[in-house]
Amino acid sequence: MSLCAECFHQGEHAGHDYNMFRSQAGGACDCGDGNVMREAGFCKRHRMKSSSNVPCVPKDLLMMSELVLPQFIFSLIQYLREGYNEPALDLPSEKDLHRILQMLEPHVSFLEDLTKMGGAMRSVLTQVLTNQQFYKDLSSGVGENACAKKSHEKYLIALKGSGLAFPEDKLACGMQEQASGTSTLAIQGLCRKTSWGGEILLLKKNYSCEDQDGSQGVGKRKRVKLSSSTKDQSIMDVLKHKCFLEELLFWTIKYEFPQKMVTFLLNMLPDQDYKIAFTKTFVQHYAFIMKTLKKSHESDTMSNRIVHISVQLFSNEELARQVTEECQLLDIMVTVLLYMMESCLIKSELQDEENSLHVVVNCGEALLKNNTYWPLVSDFINILSHQSVAKKFLEDHSLLVTWMNFVSFFQGMNLNKRELNEHVEFESQTYYAAFAAELEACAQPMWGLLSHCKVRETQEYTRNVVRYCLEALQDWFDAINFVDEPAPNQVTFHLPLHRYYAMFLSKAVKCQELDLDSILPDQEMLMKLMIHPLQIQASLSEIHSNMWVRNGLQIKGQAMTYVQSHFCNSMIDPDIYLLQVCASRLDPDYFISSVFERFKVVDLLTMASQHQNTVLDSEHERSMLEGALTFLVILLSLRLHLGMTDDEILRAEMVAQLCMNDRTHNHIPENPNPKSGIVPGSLSFESMLSAVADFKAPVFEPGGSMQQGMYTPKADIWDKEFDPVMVILRTVYRRDVQSAMDRYTAFLKQSGKFPGNPWPPYKKRTLLHPSYKGLMKLLHCKTLHIVLFTLLYKILMDHQNLSEHVLCMVLYLIELGLEDSQEQESDEEDSVGEHERCHDSWFPSSNLVSNMRHFINYVRVRVPETAPEVKREPPASTSSDGLASSQSPRRSKSLQRENSGTAQVFSLVAERRKKFQEIINRNSSEASQVVRPKTSMKWSAPGATPQLTTAILEIKESILSLLIKLHHKLSGKQNSYYPPWFDDMEVLIQPEIPKYSHGDGMTAVERILLKAAVQSRLNKRIIEEICRKVTPPVPPKKISPAEKKTLDKEERRQKARERQQKLLAEFASRQKSFMETAMDVELPDADIAMEIATSEQHVSEAVYDCVICGQSGPSTEDRPTGLVVLLQASSVLGQCRNSTEPKKLPTSEEEQIYPSDTCAAVHDVRLTTLQRYFKDSSCLQAVSIGWEGGVYVQTCGHTLHIDCHKSYMESLRNDQVLQGFSVDKGEFTCPLCRQFANSVLPCYPGNNVERSLLQCHSNKSMQDLIKEVEELQEQLGTFPSETNLSKEMESVMKDIKSTTQKKYTDYSKTPGSPDNDFLFMYSVARTNLELELVHRGGNLCLGGANTAGKRSCLNQLFHVLAMHMRLYSIDSAYNPWRKLTQLMQDRNSQMSSEELPEVPVLYRDVSSLLLIQILTMPQPLCKEHFTCIVKVLFTLLYTQALVAFSVKCSAEDRVAWKNSGALKKNTSNGEKSWEVLLSHVISELSKGKMFEEGETEELAMVSSSVWTPDSIEGYLQQFCLPFLRITCLLQHHLFGGELPSCQEDEEFTVLANCLGLLSSFQSPHQFTSASCLDWPVPAFNMISQWCLELASFADRHAEQVKVLLVQEPKWDLPCLLQLPENYNTIFQYYHRKTCTVCTKVPKDPAVCLVCGTFVCLKGLCCKQQSYCECVLHSQNCGAGTGIFLLINASVIIIIRGHRFCLWGSVYLDAHGEEDRDLRRGKPLYICKERYKVLEQQWVSHTFDHINKRWGPHYNGL
Secondary structure: OOOOHHHHHHOOOOOOOOOOOOOOOOOOOOOOOOOOOOHHHOOHHHHHHHHOOOOOOOHHHHHHHHHHHHHHHHHHHHHHHHHOOOOOOOOOOHHHHHHHHHHHHHHHHHHHHHHOOOHHHHHHHHHHHHOHHHHHHHHOOOOOOHHHHHHHHHHHHHHHHOOOEOOOOOOOOOOOOOOOOOOOOOOOOOOOOOOHHHHHHHHHHHOEEEOOOOOOOOOOOOEEEOOOOOOOHHHHHEOOOOOHHHHHHHHHHHOOOOHHHHHHHHHOOOOHHHHHHHHHHHHHOHHHHHHHHHHOOOHHHHHHHHHHHHHHHHOOHHHHHHHHHHHOHHHHHHHHHHHHHHOOEEEOOOOOOOOOOOEEEOOOOHHHHOOOOHHHHHHHHHHHOOHHHHHHHHHOHHHHHHHHHHHHOOOOOOOEEOOOOOOOOOOOOOHHHHHHHHHHHHHHHHHHHHOOOOOHHHHHHHHHHHHHHHHHHHHHHHHOOOOOOOOOOEEOOOOHHHHHHHHHHHHHHHOOOOOHHHHOOOHHHHHHHHHHHHHHHHHHHHHHOOOOHHHOHHHHHHHHHHHOOOOHHHOHHHHHHHHHHHHHHOOHHHHHHHHHHHOOOHHHOOOOOOOOOOOOOHHHHHHHHHHHHHHHHHHHHOOOOOOOOHHHHHHHHHHHHHHHOOEOHHHOOOOOOOOOOOOOOOOOHHHHHHHHEEEEOOOEOOOOOEOOOEEEEOHHHHHHOOOHHHHHHHOOOHHHHHHHHHHHHHHHHHHOOOOOOOOOOEEOOOOOOHHHHHHHHHHHOHHHHHHHHHHHHHHHOOOOOOOHHHHHHHHHHHHHHHHOOOOOOOOHHHHHHHHHOOOOOOOOOOOHHHHOOOOEEEEEEEEEOOOHHHHOOOOOOOOOOOEEEEEOOOOOEEEEEEEOOEEEEEEHHHHHHHHHHHHHHHHHHHOOOOOOOOOOOOOOOOOOOOOEEEEEEEEEEOHHHHHHHHHHHHHOOOOOOOOHHHOOOHHHHOOOOOOEEOOOHHHHHHHHHHHHHHHOHHHHHHHHHHHHOOOOOOOOOOOOHHHHHHHHHHHHHHHHHHHHHHHHHHHHHHHHHHHHHHHHOOOHHHHHHHHHOOOOOOOOEOOEEEOOOOOEEOOOOOOOEEEEEEEEEEOOHHHOEOOOOOOEOOOOOOOOOOHHHEHHHHHHHHHHHHHHHOOHHHHOOOOOOOOOOEEEEEEEEEEEEHHHHHHHHHHHHHOOOOOOOOHHHOOEEOOOOOOEEOEEEEOOOOEHHHHHHHOOOOOOOHHHHHHHHHHHHHOOOOOOOOOHHHHHHHHHHHHHHHHOOHHHOOOOOOOOOHHHHHHHHHHHHHHHHHHHHHHOOOOOOOOOOOOOOOEOOHHHHHHHHHHHHOOOOOOOOOOHHHHHHOOOOOOOOOOOOOOOOOOOHHHOOHHHHHHHHHHOOOOOOOHHHHHHHHHHHHHHHHHHHHHHHHHHOOHHHHHHHHHHHHHOOOOOOHHHOHHHHHHHHHHHHHOOOOOOOOOOHHHHHHOOOOOOHHHHHHHHHHHHHHHHHHHHHHHHHHHOOOOOOOOHHHHHHHHHHHOOOOOOOOOHHHOOHHHHOOOOOOHHHHHHHHHHHHHHHHHHOOOOOOOOOOOOOOOOOOOOOEOOOEHHHHHHHHOOOOOOOOOOOOOOEEEEOOOOOEEEOOOHHHOEOOEOHHHHHHHHHHOOEEEEEEOOOOEEEEEEOOEEEEEEOOEEOOOOOOOHHHOOOOOOEEOHHHHHHHHHHHHOOOHHHHOOOOEEOOOOO
16 A cells, blocks of 8 residues: 555544655555545545535536547557657667657646546546547547548557557457446457466477577577467457557557656556556557567666556456456466566476476566566566465366476576686676565565465465475476486585475464374475475585685575575575485484585595595685584474464574674564565564563764664573574575674673573474474484584594584584483393394494494404504404494495404495485385386495405494593593582482573583483483493504694693783783873873973973884974874854744745854955954954964874974875875875874974963063053064975965965955964964863853864974964054053154055954964963963953943933943942943043934844843953953963853852953952953043044944944854654655756755755756866865755765765664665654764764765765
8 A cells, every 4th residue: 555645644643653655656545445445544634525415516517528539549649659669679669659758748747637636537538548439430530531540550560560469350259248238358259278287398309599689609598489379369469459448558558668657657546447458458459569679778767667567457356366367467477477488488408408398587687687576576476466366276186287387487596607727708787686576576476375375265276386386397307307416516506496395384283273194295305305405505515615716605604595584484484494404304324424525525434544545635624514514413303393482483583683783673574575474463563572672762872873763682581592404504604603603602601690601502392393303314314423423532532524513513413412312221231131142333223322332343344555554453352342433435425334354335325316216116116117227326346445454443432431531531631521420319200400501612512411310210310320430541542643733723722822921911001102192192292291290390301102113202493393193174153043942844845944143144244344344453453363274284183203294295196096086186094093184283492491481470560561462563574494394384385375266264354464374373373262162061060171182283283383373573663562652642643545454443253363473473482471462352342241231221221320330430449340331431432423323223122131240241241251261272272271160150250360361359249251351551541542533433323333242142053954753754845845956856965954045966956167066065064074965865965175975864763774875764763872973973063084985076066
């Protein structure tokens, strides 16, 4: 069911599970259709329609449309006929078709508009489209009209060209017209019920071969054509159109489904009559659609459009059933599928290459490679999901035969042949096409059918499928000439017939209560059935052992895909299940020996220490043996189809996946196959998940990488349910098994359950379903016992090629056997007596419990002459009842038995073949057929290879004794095993053997011995006896030279290990000390400044470590050291707003953002206004720039010699490795911490005592200091001599300038003016101080040395800026210092009227003045001079605050304050009282026109609040605070020292004290801000002088005088736009929004999260001078940094300069997962933590450091 967004949002869907998807090809909304959904779910609009009685439309109203529409539609069809020309063979006429479609667009749009007019118009259209009479009259071409005739001829030609006959004569007799007037399918009159499926099978042997290119090429694979005379040709070749709708659909197909036509046809679907007529028409044209699709060049687009139509028609069960019955839909679909696949068949090369009669699809063909068959299969799966249709299919025998025939085309496809000599030249990538084809074309329909076979009543269906499946399999075996041995070095992963058979068997037993034996074939067929699935399991092991390495990577890809979560339910699971069924019914010895032979490890299973393996290299033996044993463990312990309920299966799958790795909700196997039956049944998926896993909310790792919401197994799961067998079965990569074990080990250590290295835990299995009891016979067969005994012995004797994993699997198998043992205590004694006389095998019985205690004395082995066993003399008596395991030169393992001195060969393989032959002969003679030739029994007699000789080994061990010795070996102690029942007999009576046990190998051995003792008294006795004997050491006592060598080796290894540990520990401690020095401490400068306060006053220079050459030393003029820095342009400060209300991202037309209130805009307007009224050079010193495009400098804190850096850059340039940065632009990564950087800031040489002395307090008077400051400023800074240091300082200044764009540095009216450079340089200092303040949270309350561990480089930066700024002299007449500290005579009178005046002092920005004063003085600066400058500037700032306040309050207030202050004017402390000063300011300003103008109502409204002395004091403090903060930071960077921390309300006092503005005797309760004032000249005179400037300006421009006053700065911290809670809000508004530049709806819309601008990502339409819109916007909005949300992907993209990176998503679903590209369509919600992190990275300028995956964007975003 699908709904359009509009209906969805108007309906009630709270709490429903839904997916949102973007329909590429339109579609019909199901809202209002009662067949699809309940009325309660309709939206408001449709609910109203369905409830009220719709009135009838008057007949007259529709009359015109009924007359016009037939003609209109006919004219449309005529155009379509005219425009179509059959494409020539070489030139497809796509352009022509496109032209015609464009021309017809208005026609179709008109029809589309008609459909939207509602039901009445749709019913008229339906009548016109389906009326046969209209069609006959207008389009038959009969009559006078020549044009109509020509058009009809064109139509007939088009039919012919499509390979379709016009069935006028053929079908006239068979057609029956329906009364309703709708058309019926053309083939209905034909007799159908012939067994045509069967005939195809018979004709298999009658195919013709043709080369793909027509010529007889050598060595090419030939394409095969089946003889098609049997198929009902009318399905493929006959069409008859009888109404407009039919011909319209015909042309729609011909023109390859134009979008507009599809939309029109779908929009008509709400009309019920139309829906039925259209569905029948669609079915009638089905074959033709698929023919056209096959030839199409745009098959992807066409497929999507076909499915958009068919899914609307076939999802409705009632409709599907109707067309299945009336139009033979199933027949048509199966026939068309066969027809499609037949076009790409080739001869199968499996097994018997020459004589094979089997054909398979060629996976290299475009049809399979491009998934062209997908729409057809999708429709087929869709109709099979309806029970009524599926039943029809399962009841129809001929259809089943045809279907099995179709499935057999995939049986054995994509055959792999192992390359033995050279690496394959060309790695074919067809394998994925093969897997996709089997999954979609075979497995999915199979799951669909299985979903209808759930109850007992459906037994018959299963019998049908199984019957035809077995027939098809038998035919397949015959066709490939299969006898009993698979061809070597071949494997195909595709056996769909086997899998169909397996899954229907499983369903029959599980759900339908069928007797398994009644649907199983004879033994011979079972033996054949197991061969190929077993071959796949062995090949998997070979592939992982690197035996197929010459076939390239693709073979590994196949092995992984076979077990991958999407495929495993349809591939490996049915294969394992089929093998389990075969194992339960076949002879166990035969099965076990088959397994070891198939895995090629038979030769390894000998008691001898050396052997020859004729079929396997020794390096592969270990992993193949591990593979064989692991396979047996999986085979015997897996219960997926042998009795587990669906809920248990789901739980096991979940646990296995979660144990490998934590998973997101999306990656937990909900049910890898939607129709697999692993649908969460009684327990819902979510409750099962919450039972097994805990949710870990999305977190951030320190590196900045973002985790999604993850599920992790509960502790209980690790403790009781972790199943390594299931994990091994489900791992795609071998490392996942290791990952699961590591996590399990960590859990055991953490919970204190087991401290060591645990082995995979043994888990007790659930009970087997009674039908499969025979499977356990494998554990109780002598062949397996011999293998287990041999392997235990070999492990004990340390033979080569055995691993811990082998031992683990051996013990697992023994434990499984004990678990299932049926032996009874009572008949124990007798059975032993009987069996000791029996000599047919090594072991007396087939029961593991009794065989465990059976001693084997001597074994005769055949070994190479070089083996150590040959040297020994055989003992006197060799007539033991032990058996000799002998080596035969073939690939078999021979077990040799000595009886009365004669040895006879008993070969596992020979035995197996003998049994197989007996069965074949028996079956054959029963069927009275000719016995098949025994072709595969080709091996030479034993002894044919002379280098093998026979030796007799003395063993004298039983499985029990081997286990006890193994325990000693594993523990490394003698007699380590002590039977627990010696202490407590209870252990045997009530053995508390847990279902689940942790521990290592020793624990496993102890557990097995306990189980063996519990199950049998004899075993208990024997264990006791063995333990009582003092066990001699296992290896021989004499240490041979070889062993001595290994012991020495061991000792050497131990010593090496100890050395390594020591080295590692040393390295770790060095690393730790480095981290402490490099990471926690700020720059060396600051450290030393602190140290100097201590008593040691010896002279010391700052010492720097170069991270490249490792040398330490000071920075000198000749060899300067530099700080690694990153320079970046920043507009973060410019985004501060003066409103506390956060800006929201607009999600409707009403909400729009205007940038006028941002800090950047306000400063810009102010500078422009100043420049209009005042002298340019003066304006450029009255403000700071850099709010937009300011340069921010940051460092990682590491230093390097500048010459070392140059050679480092040179090496980077020559490095061929592709880096994520541009070396040509000076970019590099810090050689030590790999942080991104692009420049080096030279460290100014200077000794630290100088700094400390500069801090000492002298008693000079204020006047003296002012004079000194002025003199120091007068000294012109001469450019230092050409030293390396000065060159570097010059070059870094160039870097700083080039970091930002010219428009952000050039504000002067005269371009290139030196004032520009002057302004830019001190603004860089301002930008960095302001940004540090932002990083500290906007105030200095927290104090501390630096922010969040950030290292600062401001000290070095000031040195560089000061050196350059001192090159500019300020004319002493214009020096602001004079105006601040002296009374001047009035120069305005002398000034000519044309010249613009200077900026009045009260209009100047005090922080800018501070930086100008500091940076134009010689460095390093004296602390007392610094304090003097601050004191002077504070007087100006305070006056500005008073002026700003006087403007703010009302006229009455002004009068009141003027008078009250005047009274106190003559008190002693008048200059330090704000009241007195305010009164003076008001009276001075009143002289001009300052207060006369603009006393508007609005202003009066604002100032209506009553000002109390406290609130005025608060206002003045708030006005001064920003300056104090900046000054404190500056002082901290210039002179070191901690910043004090304080409460917010104390901040002013603390900072004033820190800056030395406060005389110490102030008591806090009577503190006023004015007490910090220290006037250089009498305050009233000074204020009068400053106010006079304003008054004279007010005379000329009264309207501007208040606008330009420095206002109380109240900037909020910069932040990104606030986003809505639900992503859908953004998506719905923006994905249809048109671009403001090109007025089109962008293909990839994006929105800037800083300012809310809507842009086209990669849009060529909005490109300007080769810059795409996003890149351009990032330069304009963020000076090169842009943060964009991609609307169609929910992902954030960061642009930084010439690079970009995908940052991730801030919208997550309910399970904390991202949904990139909105593929899953789940509702997404804002993750506030992630958004905070994004904002934090933006504000702190750390995108470059935290995000690692950067790439160049080439201006194309």
